Amino acid sequence: MTNWLPDISTGAGPVYLRLADSIETAISSGHLPPGTKLPPQRNLAFDIGVTIGTISRAYALVHERGLVAGEVGRGTYVLDRPEGRPVEQTDPITQALAGTRGLDVPGDKIRFDTTAAPDVGQGEIIGQLLGDISREHRLEISSYSRSFPASWFLAGQAWLSRNDWQPAVESVVPTLGAHAAAVAIISAVTSPGDKIVFENLTYTQVSRATRLLGRRSVLVESDEQGVIPDDFERLCQQQHPRLAFLMPTAHNPTLATMPEERRRAIADIARRHSVWLIEDDIYGxxxxxxxxxMASIAPERTFLVGGLSKSVTAGVRGGWVACPPHFAQRIKVTHKMTTGGMPFILAETGARLVLGGHALALRRRSVEEIRAREKLARETLAGFEFTSHPHVPFLWLKLPEPWLSGTFKNAAVAEGVLVDDEDEFKAARMDRTYHRVRVAFSSPQDRAEVAAGFTALRGLLENGSAGYDSHV
Known part of the structure; x- marks a missing residue:
């Protein structure tokens, strides 16, 4: 153990980055020689007057730079770095955009940080479709997609239809997945400087893309039933947002589903304040x-987004958006400008999956597999608090004392499991702490791997003392 304390009074960027740079400087100068144990996170947080989350992020960053390593319960130690070995630098701007997942994923970890559709035999079906498309459309797959076949729109109409509601085929636009659809919508109906409403916790890949586009994020309060209408009203009156991004059914990561009465209240507020709505139904x-x-309640202002990634196949990038009247062409053009356009082979494969009945069959098989894995979660994690849905491939896990979200995530990495801490879902900086992590379980190859991951997490949950001194 060392009595060294970092100097975070100088340097640029957020505190965690200055702290990481200070640790690196001390290692390079010899003040922290190889084998030195860094102060426990909780102790260092107290000594320099910052939150333990800040310490956790700084330790994670120096770990990514290859400067330290450790084990849960033992602490964090400075590595012996041979002369001439380069230190991997992390660009803080890139890291801010990438979120807490980072850019490089170790190949030997259990992937509980992604919700792509489980493997239920898609490969054989997609391989056959690709062969058929290659034979039947040799010219199309060797050129750009300048005109879209009617089948692409019909497939989107079929896939987005739900609960006795069906979009008009002329309102449908094929897209490179749900994310690309949302970005195209934001680009098309808002301007730089406009404010976009996000829930405190949400799918932050869209909120980060919003910042890249020069739009501003504003946060609306939510509860166990989704967006709170009174707070949405307040936000519209005070902030005058242009658009709101919503996940009314099976919200990511909380799994909240908004009741009909509240949806109608949100739609009424959006009408009165001329706010566009994106309804992300990817899990719904x-x-x-x-x-x-929402698209059936407020069709004149709701863009319904859906795709194949969570229930059929993520690699095909199949997605569609159903637009309010007269907006389809604008979204189609904007989507092309923001993505480069639809690859024929992907769009055609997505359409054939849907229109040939394969997508529905694969979705049923995916739901069966998700249901079995969710049951396994309830059995293995019995006694701990979490929210789950038998058809949705993740759970929202409440951490017992003394675990913090970031500390638990880092400890899980040391145990060979990748999960998402709560910061991954915060649409903007906030003081609120939820003490939760999202555990996704659709990507592991089989249920044995899923069970191993749940068992490892349970071991951490039961070993609360590890939460005081997680190593990265």
Whole structure:
């Protein structure tokens, strides 16, 4: 153990980055020689007057730079770095955009940090479709997609239809997945400087893309039933947002589903304040929830986004958006400008999956597999608090004392499991702490791997003392 304390009074960037730079400087100068144990996170946080989350992020960053390593319960130690070995630098701007997942994923970890559709035999079906498309459309796959076949729109109409509601085929636009659809919508109906409403916790890949586009994020309060209408009203009156990004059914990561009465209240507020709505139904389509879609309640201002990634196949990048009247062409053009356009082979494969009945069959098989894995989670993690849905491929786990979200994530990495801490889902900086992590379980190859991951997490949850001194 060392009595060294970092100097965070100088340097640029957020505190965690200055702290990481100070640790690196001390290692380079010899003040922290190889084998030195860094102060426990909780102690260092107290000594320099910052939160333990700040310490956790700084330790994670110097670990990514290859400067330290450790084990849960033992602490963090300075590595012996041979002369001439380069130190991997992390660009803080890139890290801010990438979120807490980082850019490089170790190949030997259990992937509980992604919700791509489980492997239920898609490869054989997609391989056959690709062969058929290659033979039947040799010219199309060797050129750009300048005109879209009618089948691409019909597939989107079929896939987005739910709960006795069906979009008009002329309102449908094929996209490179749900994310690309949301970015195209934001680009098309808002301007730089406009404010976009996000829930405190949300799918932050869209909120980060919003910042890249020069738009500003504003946060609306939510509870166990989704967005709170009174706070949405307040936000519209005070901030005058242009658009709101919502996940009314099976919200990511909380799994909240907004009841019909609240959806109608949100739609009414959006009408009165001229706010566009994006309804992300990427998980909702898995749930069989009967609540009317926002798109059916407020079709004149709602863009309904859906795709194949969570229930059929993520690699095909199949997605569609159903637009309010007269907006389809604008979204189609904007999508092309922001993505480069639809690759024929991917769009055609997505359409054939849907229109040939393969997508529905694969979704049923995916739901069956998700249901079995969610049951395994309830059995293995019995006694701990979490929210789950039998058709949705993740759970929202409440951490017992003394675990913090970032510390638990780092400890899980040391145990060979990748999970997402709560910061991954915060649309903007906030003081609120939820003490939760999202555990996704659709990507591991089989249930044995899933069970091993849940068992490892349970071991951490039961070993609360590890939460005081996680190593990265």
């Amino acid at each position: 389509s898995l749930t069989e929830d009967p609540t009317p879609l």
